[in-house]
Amino acid sequence: KYPNANFLVTGSLGPGGNAHGPDEKLHIPATKAVTTCLAAAIASLNA
Known part of the structure; x- marks a missing residue:
């Protein structure tokens, strides 16, 4: 959808997590x- 995006947004906060509260x-x-998943993905970029 956004092929020229220069960032990756991740997170593990779910419903009821009260982000930034x-x-x-x-x-x-x-x-x-x-x-762990993100670290493996980044490491594979340098492989």
Whole structure:
């Protein structure tokens, strides 16, 4: 849809996560999975 985009937006905040609020919640297992996946994708760019 946006072939010339120069950025990638990711996140692991789900419904009820209250993004940027005083009671923001982050699901640690999901965040670890997103981080691992993103790290593998970035590493494959240099392979």
